[in-house]
Amino acid sequence: MSRPDFVILHPPSVYDFRRGLKLYGPVSEVVPSTPIFEMYPFGFATIASFLQQEGFRTRIVNLALRMMNDPSFDAERFIASLHPQAFGIGLHWLCHAQGALETAKLVKRQHPDVPVIMGGFSASYYHEELIEYPEVDYVLRGDSTERPLSQLLTALRDGTDPDEVPNLTWRDGEGKVRVNPLSHVPETVGLRPIDQAFMVRTVLRDRDLTGYLPFRDWLEFPMGAGITCRGCTHNCITCGGSEYAFQRYLGREKPAFRPPEALADDVRNIRGLGKGFLIVVGDIRQAGMDYARRFLDSVAVLRDPITLELFTPASEDFLRQVAEALPNFALEISLESHDPVVRQAFGKHYSNEAVERTIEAAFAAGCKRVDIYFMIGLPKQTRQSVRDTVAYCEELLERYGEEGRVHPFISPLAPFLDPGSLAFEQPERYGYRIFHRTLEEHRRALLQPHWRDVLNYETKWMTREDIVLSSYEASLELNRIKLRHGLMSAEEVAQAEERTTKALELIELLDDLAEGDQEKLQELRAQMEEINAIVARPRNDWELGLSLGRWGLFRKGYFLVSQGLVAVVNEVRTATVGKRLS
Numbered sequence: 378m379s380r381p382d383f384v385i386l387h388p389p390s391v392y393d394f395r396r397g398l399k400l401y402g403p404v405s406e407v408v409p410s411t412p413i414f415e416m417y418p419f420g421f422a423t424i425a426s427f428l429q430q431e432g433f434r435t436r437i438v439n440l441a442l443r444m445m446n447d448p449s450f451d452a453e454r455f456i457a458s459l460h461p462q463a464f465g466i467g468l469h470w471l472c473h474a475q476g477a478l479e480t481a482k483l484v485k486r487q488h489p490d491v492p493v494i495m496g497g498f499s500a501s502y503y504h505e506e507l508i509e510y511p512e513v514d515y516v517l518r519g520d521s522t523e524r525p526l527s528q529l530l531t532a533l534r535d536g537t538d539p540d541e542v543p544n545l546t547w548r549d550g551e552g553k554v555r556v557n558p559l560s561h562v563p564e565t566v567g568l569r570p571i572d573q574a575f576m577v578r579t580v581l582r583d584r585d586l587t588g589y590l591p592f593r594d595w596l597e598f599p600m601g602a603g604i605t606c607r608g609c610t611h612n613c614i615t616c617g618g619s620e621y622a623f624q625r626y627l628g629r630e631k632p633a634f635r636p637p638e639a640l641a642d643d644v645r646n647i648r649g650l651g652k653g654f655l656i657v658v659g660d661i662r663q664a665g666m667d668y669a670r671r672f673l674d675s676v677a678v679l680r681d682p683i684t685l686e687l688f689t690p691a692s693e694d695f696l697r698q699v700a701e702a703l704p705n706f707a708l709e710i711s712l713e714s715h716d717p718v719v720r721q722a723f724g725k726h727y728s729n730e731a732v733e734r735t736i737e738a739a740f741a742a743g744c745k746r747v748d749i750y751f752m753i754g755l756p757k758q759t760r761q762s763v764r765d766t767v768a769y770c771e772e773l774l775e776r777y778g779e780e781g782r783v784h785p786f787i788s789p790l791a792p793f794l795d796p797g798s799l800a801f802e803q804p805e806r807y808g809y810r811i812f813h814r815t816l817e818e819h820r821r822a823l824l825q826p827h828w829r830d831v832l833n834y835e836t837k838w839m840t841r842e843d844i845v846l847s848s849y850e851a852s853l854e855l856n857r858i859k860l861r862h863g864l865m866s867a868e869e870v871a872q873a874e875e876r877t878t879k880a881l882e883l884i885e886l887l888d889d890l891a892e893g894d895q896e897k898l899q900e901l902r903a904q905m906e907e908i909n910a911i912v913a914r915p916r917n918d919w920e921l922g923l924s925l926g927r928w929g930l931f932r933k934g935y936f937l938v939s940q941g942l943v944a945v946v947n948e949v950r951t952a953t954v955g956k957r958l959s
């Protein structure tokens with residue numbers, strides 16, 4: 378096996394998750410991961426592909442997944458066996474604060490002289506605090522780090538100072554922290570999409586399929602995504618990827634879009650690789666209707682199922698154009714609340730009527746399915762308001778839900794309000810109270826046994842306790858509604874109810890626990906493990922809500938992956954079968 382120049386590790390959310398001393402809440406219900414957040418960022422694949430072109434052999438290791446899949450997997454010993462020129466550790470999502478820093482410590486313990494480079498959105502936000510940890514040598518900021526990373530690796534290889542590497546925070550020879558300008562902020566997404574052939578070669582080269590898998594059940598339920606842009610034109614107040622947040626800590630004044638023809642090419646390319654769930658990330662109307670039209674003209678006619686995201690209601694005319702280009706399309710829209718006052722306070726300025734007209738027009742045009750997302754933990758939202766949102770879900774199902782075409786979801790804003798978001802930066806203005814502000818505070822919070830104490834916020838309208846209870850209450854009620862509308866079976870609902878009842882019982886026990894009482898906490902370990910095991914089991918389509926109803930092919934799930942691995946798996950399977958046959 379060849380030795381990589383660069384190894385990029387994806388840590389678990391909490392390093393010691395296998396010790397089971399924590400009750401994970403429903404924090405990852407609407408994403409493909411379990412609460413360990415084992416999915417790695419799309420950017421790992423673009424980084425690996427770019428570095429390869431620049432002559433650096435790069436290996437991706439999904440450490441979180443390897444630890445999940447094999448209880449006896451010794452992460453430290455594994456890290457000791459790797460000998461790259463530098464290690465990269467992802468701190469993209471803040472929910473990895475504890476796991477990422479702990480992984481960095483292991484790397485430093487085993488390889489004191491090998492540089493540790495951290496990157497991702499949270500690393501960018503907290504770069505100055507992060508560089509103070511002795512286990513971190515470099516932090517690369519920004520939403521597009523492929524090129525600066527290659528420049529840094531070149532400087533490390535040549536033994537020169539990285540003064541000229543854009544976006545870099547580092548310590549010089551005298552231990553002084555240096556913050557290079559955040560000047561690498563490309564205006565378009567010109568980098569070619571993930572190099573499929575490269576991904577295949579690297580998996581085979583490193584003989585490590587698990588290390589490259591984006592999440593546990595990916596092999597069974599592959600999925601691909603076309604990515605429209607880096608940045609966003611909207612300002613949802615809790616989002617660390619909003620226009621405001623990008624300007625504030627990622628140096629991006631406006632989004633960089635993938636040219637529409639290139640995006641169409643990416644989508645066709647992924648589709649051509651095999652079957653699976655395919656989504657276009659980011660509303661294709663964000664760059665204007667001309668961009669949307671050019672994308673649709675270029676992609677037309679693609680008959681395979683594909684899901685588009687809508688950030689705002691859409692016109693009949695637009696939906697007809699989508700249907701002509703993509704006759705088997707589905708839609709996703711996040712309404713956040715049934716109450717336009719709450720939605721407006723969140724930063725979304727449209728009415729229920731406009732959304733309902735969109736749903737009607739979409740189905741009239743031939744849309745196969747609409748997924749609608751709601752959230753708990755919003756400004757001006759009370760527990761009663763959450764109940765009313767759930768009632769609105771039933772209303773939507775009654776009006777539009779025939780043949781399983783409409784799928785509503787509700788989940789808490791958890792575990793963290795995003796750093797860099799409007800609500801995090803100006804909490805009083807939006808009615809938020811922040812409990813953890815620094816990286817270190819978040820790292821420690823992740824070790825709390827009760828997910829209520831992990832939450833870094835509450836609102837003027839709901840305490841953390843309210844958010845926890847409201848989340849369980851809403852999920853129980855929505856499940857019952859789904860049962861009435863044929864979206865869940867009685868068995869599935871019963872299972873979910875059992876899970877919630879057990880979690881609520883455990884919460885009471887945790888509440889009675891004196892802070893720091895490790896002995897008592899150990900006594901609850903078996904119970905926590907049982908509940909976490911249920912939570913962390915492979916999810917069904919009803920939970921993730923992205924099975925495409927009567928499209929049998931997709932019935933089992935929704936899993937988001939970096940492009941290219943479809944090809945990897947197909948190749949690996951072909952190679953294996955080929956070997957067996959020969």
Ligand code: B12
Pocket residue numbers: 385404405406407408409410411414415416417418419420421423424465466467468469470471472494495496497498499517519520521522523526604607608609615616617618619658791792795796937938939
């Ligand atoms: C698409 C998306 C998703 C997708 C896909 C995620 C994926 N696999 O990448 C899904 C829906 C699954 C998702 C899930 C989540 N997401 Co999300 N997501 C986004 C979104 C809309 C776009 C991201 C994108 O396409 N990036 C493009 C790719 C190519 O770049 P990239 O992955 O960011 O990587 C680049 C840089 O970040 C950096 N980089 C990243 N890692 C590393 C590591 C090193 C060592 C280096 C040097 C550089 C580096 O370099 C890369 C290449 O240039 C952003 C919002 C936005 N407007 O950006 C939110 C966003 C990133 N997500 C966010 C959150 C909170 C989550 C969840 C935690 C939500 C939850 N509680 O479930 C989960 C976590 C999932 C997990 N790990 O299991 C927050 C992050 C805030 C924060 N600081 O923590 C954001 C900013 C906004 C939001 N609230 O949605 N997400």
Ligand code: SF4
Pocket residue numbers: 609610611612613616617618619620688
């Ligand atoms: S949540 Fe809002 S601000 Fe954040 S990426 Fe989505 S549309 Fe943009």
